[in-house]
Amino acid sequence: MKGAVCEIEVEIRNAQGLHLRPAMQLVDLAGGFKSAITVSNEKDTVDAKSIMQMMKIVTPYGTKLKVRARGRDAHEALEAIRKLVEETLFGEPPPEPAAQSNKG
Amino acid sequence: MEIRKGIGVSPGIAIAKCVVIDSKDYRIPRRSILDSQRDKEVQRTRNAFAAAIKGLTEISSRKTIEEGKIKDIFAVHMRFLRDKAFHKRITDFIRKERVTAEFAVSTILHEIASHFEGIGDAYISERAADIYDIEKRLLTNLLGKVQEDVEHLREEVVVVAHDLSPTQTASFNRTFVKGFATEAGGRTSHTAIISRTMGLPAVVALGDLTSAVTAESMVVIDGNRGIVVVDPDEETLRQYRNYARQVSLFVHQLDELKDKPAQTKDGVKVQLLGNIEFPEESQVVRDKGGEGIGLYRTEFLYLYGGVEPTEEDHYQAYAEAVKVFGRQPVVIRTMDLGADKLPQTIRQAPEANPVLGLRSIRYCLQNLGLFKTQLRAILRASVLGDVRLMFPLITNVQELRQAKMILRDVMEDLDEYAVPYNAKMPVGIMIETPSSALTANHLAAECDFFSIGTNDLIQYTLAVDRGNEHVSLLFSAAEPAIVRILRSVIHDANKAGIGLSVCGEVASDTEYIMLLLGMGVRALSLAPPMIPEIKKVIRSVNIEGCNALARRVATLDSQRQIKNLLRDAITQALPETL
Numbered sequence: 267m268k269g270a271v272c273e274i275e276v277e278i279r280n281a282q283g284l285h286l287r288p289a290m291q292l293v294d295l296a297g298g299f300k301s302a303i304t305v306s307n308e309k310d311t312v313d314a315k316s317i318m319q320m321m322k323i324v325t326p327y328g329t330k331l332k333v334r335a336r337g338r339d340a341h342e343a344l345e346a347i348r349k350l351v352e353e354t355l356f357g358e359p360p361p362e363p364a365a366q367s368n369k370g
Numbered sequence: 371m372e373i374r375k376g377i378g379v380s381p382g383i384a385i386a387k388c389v390v391i392d393s394k395d396y397r398i399p400r401r402s403i404l405d406s407q408r409d410k411e412v413q414r415t416r417n418a419f420a421a422a423i424k425g426l427t428e429i430s431s432r433k434t435i436e437e438g439k440i441k442d443i444f445a446v447h448m449r450f451l452r453d454k455a456f457h458k459r460i461t462d463f464i465r466k467e468r469v470t471a472e473f474a475v476s477t478i479l480h481e482i483a484s485h486f487e488g489i490g491d492a493y494i495s496e497r498a499a500d501i502y503d504i505e506k507r508l509l510t511n512l513l514g515k516v517q518e519d520v521e522h523l524r525e526e527v528v529v530v531a532h533d534l535s536p537t538q539t540a541s542f543n544r545t546f547v548k549g550f551a552t553e554a555g556g557r558t559s560h561t562a563i564i565s566r567t568m569g570l571p572a573v574v575a576l577g578d579l580t581s582a583v584t585a586e587s588m589v590v591i592d593g594n595r596g597i598v599v600v601d602p603d604e605e606t607l608r609q610y611r612n613y614a615r616q617v618s619l620f621v622h623q624l625d626e627l628k629d630k631p632a633q634t635k636d637g638v639k640v641q642l643l644g645n646i647e648f649p650e651e652s653q654v655v656r657d658k659g660g661e662g663i664g665l666y667r668t669e670f671l672y673l674y675g676g677v678e679p680t681e682e683d684h685y686q687a688y689a690e691a692v693k694v695f696g697r698q699p700v701v702i703r704t705m706d707l708g709a710d711k712l713p714q715t716i717r718q719a720p721e722a723n724p725v726l727g728l729r730s731i732r733y734c735l736q737n738l739g740l741f742k743t744q745l746r747a748i749l750r751a752s753v754l755g756d757v758r759l760m761f762p763l764i765t766n767v768q769e770l771r772q773a774k775m776i777l778r779d780v781m782e783d784l785d786e787y788a789v790p791y792n793a794k795m796p797v798g799i800m801i802e803t804p805s806s807a808l809t810a811n812h813l814a815a816e817c818d819f820f821s822i823g824t825n826d827l828i829q830y831t832l833a834v835d836r837g838n839e840h841v842s843l844l845f846s847a848a849e850p851a852i853v854r855i856l857r858s859v860i861h862d863a864n865k866a867g868i869g870l871s872v873c874g875e876v877a878s879d880t881e882y883i884m885l886l887l888g889m890g891v892r893a894l895s896l897a898p899p900m901i902p903e904i905k906k907v908i909r910s911v912n913i914e915g916c917n918a919l920a921r922r923v924a925t926l927d928s929q930r931q932i933k934n935l936l937r938d939a940i941t942q943a944l945p946e947t948l
Contacts, residue, residue: 287442292451317446318482324494336838338379 271336274344276351280358283326288356293317295350301337303347314347327361371603374576376551378596379562381899382571383614384528384549385607388589390580393511399532399553399580403468407584412461414471418511423451425507443500450504467669470730472512479505490707523547528589530580531561539564549591551598553579556847561649563670565593566899567654573598616687624902628659632905634887638913640902641893643699645873649690652700654898659905662756664895665821665873666691668744669707678740684747692755699756701821701895702748703800704741706730708763725835730763735772745780751794760821761800765805767812774816798869802826803861810859814866821895822859824874828852847876848932853885853923860890871895881936883907884943888920910944 267282278284284292296303296314303314305323314333317356325331331351335343386800403411422584430444450456456478463474483501486494508880520529523546549571552561555574565572571593582600583589590599590610594617599606603840610759633639644655645666655663671679671687692700731857734741751757761773774797784791798819801807807827810820828847829835836845846852863870871893876882878896883904888896896904920940926932 286446290445293449293453313455316453317449318453318456318459321486321497322489322496324489324491361830 272344273332273334274341274348275330276348278325278327278329278331280355281327281361282358283329284324284331284340286321287357289320289323291350291356292347293320295346295348296343298300299335299339299343299346301335301340301343303333303335303343304336305324308331310326314369332342371606372582374579374582374598374600375737375931376573376576376596376598377556378567378572378593379555379574380550380570380572381593381617382549382569382591383593383610383617384524384571384588384591385610385614386528388530388551388587389523389527389584391516391520391529391534392472392509392532392580398470398509399578400473401470401581403464403470403584403588404466408465408468409471411464411471412472414512414515415460415464415475415508416455418508419451419457421511422504422507422840423448430602435852446497446500447504448502448509451507462900469808472509475508475512476505477738479508499669505924512623519546525948527636528591530583530589532580534561534564536656544568547867549593549838550574551576551589552581553577557650563691566897567648567651567659569654569899581635589785612614621902624906627905627909630905630909632661634660634908634911634913634916636912638887639892640887640908641871642905642908643701643871643873643893643895643899644901645895646691646898649687651898652691652694655901656694658898658901660898660901661693662695663700664871665698665760666702668703668705672705672707672712679743681743681747681750682746685880687710687752688747688751688757689754692751694755695755697756699758701758701798702751703760704744704748705734707733710732725829731761731769731773734764735769741776742780742783745777746784749780749784749791749795750776750789753794755789758796758798758819760800760819762800762823763802763826764813765803765834766791767816770816771811772798777873785870796869798874800826802830803817804855807831807855810862811866814862814868817868819869819871820858820859820863822870822872822874824856824872824876825851825926826875827855831855844928846933847874847879847882848929848936850927851903853932855888856886857920857924859912864890869893878904880907881902881933881940882946884911884916884919884939885936886922887911887913888916888918898922907944915939915943 280288293315303312306321307323307325307329309323312322314320317340323331333344333347390401426444426448460474460478463478464471486498486501487929489495495666496546521542521543524550528549528551529547529549533552534550549572550561550565550572552574554574555561561572561574571591573591573593573596576598579598587601590602602610608612631639632642641661642659644660644661645665646652646655646663647667647670652663671683688702708724708727728736748757748759761770764770777797781791781793798814798816798817799806799822800823801810802823806813814820824847828845831851832844832849834841834844846850860870870891872891873895874885876886877894878900880903894904923932923935926935
């Protein structure tokens with residue numbers, strides 16, 4: 267696969283964290299790009315297009331993940347993923363303010 | 371060539387290529403494939419994925435599937451089925467390990483599930499259930515195809531499986547299935563019963579077998595000796611072909627005896643009855659020349675539904691058998707299971723020593739609801755023919771009295787509702803414990819017949835579990851202790867003038883027939899396929915010779931002497947017996 271290797275860091279901001287439903291959304295989104303895309307936490311690096319692998323990266327609210335893409339549409343892919351994770355929060359709510367201060 | 375020893379549960383010889391049947395209810399065994407078969411297994415995996423996706427799309431597009439949880443679950447399944455990394459992990463495993471698609475699917479999905487279960491997150495741990503669901507979906511496609519193949523066979527095969535379920539065996543194409551070999555099971559397992567009913571050779575309890583065969587394997591099933599040979603060499607194959615010819619010739623000769631009476635050369639009549647497990651076997655007993663049912667085991671009613679059978683379930687099963695025999699006797703034995711074998715719904719805490727525990731009549735006497743349901747059904751069936759009731763595992767007179775008292779209770783209940791039954795229905799007991807054998811004179815005074823269950827009687831008398839390979843050789847009906855105990859029971863029954871039959875395996879063992887007749891037995895109940903052979907033995911002997919043999923056996927003090935004497939006697943009377 268030609269193209270640059272790009273990397274960003276995203277933070278999980280929805281209250282429930284990266285669980286099954288968000289993971290499925292991410293897999294669906296990643297599957298639409300040509301680039302090879304991986305997601306890493308401290309322990310594992312997994313294929314963002316594989317639900318089997320993504321389910322290894324179960325992460326609570328507040329975790330930071332590295333997303334790496336390689337291929338022609340790498341930039342677009344990372345930008346779309348960032349939007350899904352940090353802006354639309356997988357269509358899920360953010361934590362209640364009280365919970366947030368607990369974490370803080 | 372590989373030779374495996376199991377338990378022969380249905381006689382005969384079958385030689386054919388094998389079909390291996392796995393079941394998704396248990397862990398699929400590792401089975402090797404040839405290099406050349408790897409592409410085929412990968413293709414089968416691909417097809418299974420495609421079929422599973424198609425099936426899932428159909429289900430989830432139905433209007434009845436609402437948004438929410440169920441849809442979520444299907445969405446997970448769908449993403450897994452479309453996951454290339456997941457698919458690759460399975461096909462890589464097939465190529466690298468050279469195993470069947472079933473084994474690869476099962477192994478990989480179990481790996482994933484146990485990984486999920488290992489993650490400390492409750493939400494993800496619960497997803498393990500989804501993974502098992504996906505495994506089921508894929509295996510249903512893979513195994514369903516094999517099952518379909520068995521239903522549409524074009525050449526003769528023998529079936530090799532871990533175990534067979536009633537649904538599986540029911541759908542086999544009987545023209546092409548020639549025999550069964552299973553890893554699990556015992557004499558009373560479903561495979562055993564079905565194969566006897568179908569008259570096909572079967573060997574069970576073979577341990578690991580499915581991994582020893584490939585789809586190309588030639589398999590010999592020797593139901594007479596309980597042997598299975600995988601990929602026999604030419605000489606072995608030749609020997610077995612000869613042996614099979616002899617066996618079929620012999621069986622053919624025996625069939626001519628069907629309508630001839632079971633009596634000795636000097637005219638002493640012997641009643642030959644069948645032991646059955648399922649009502650459908652009644653017809654087999656008749657076809658083989660049996661004159662009734664000497665032992666109708668009723669445990670299947672408790673084992674196959676997973677729940678306690680209703681009175682109607684019992685009644686239907688009894689009525690079906692009784693109708694086949696008209697005025698000929700049908701002896702129905704009440705539930706003879708240990709508490710450990712009962713369906714979950716009525717199961718109790720495990721026991722340290724179930725063989726000596728709460729089982730059979732003891733369980734019934736403590737669980738009157740279950741017991742009375744069965745008794746009511748038997749009583750209702752008693753007006754349809756010559757139904758007789760038998761209690762198992764009686765050890766003393768009090769137990770017999772208690773059981774009969776409950777029977778009277780049930781009769782009174784039926785009287786109240788004016789339900790007809792035979793108030794004179796004969797009531798008998800199994801003699802299968804040393805305790806009942808030693809007090810047979812007392813028991814004989816309070817019941818109408820005895821049936822000697824030699825399998826348990828030998829086990830309890832000799833303190834030998836014949837299922838235990840370390841001591842099974844000690845299990846023998848030719849032990850002087852067994853001969854003496856049999857003689858004493860037969861004597862007590864004949865003295866009291868009550869009915870007596872022998873229903874254990876000894877009754878179908880050609881070597882013991884002369885001894886039993888010589889000791890005074892005049893009724894035998896045995897596995898239906900053995901009836902013709904035993905009839906042939908009876909028709910070949912003189913009662914005088916049997917009496918003399920029994921007297922001689924009584925003087926011997928060792929199992930080996932007795933065994934040799936019995937063997938010599940039958941070989942002399944009937945040289946061609948197998």
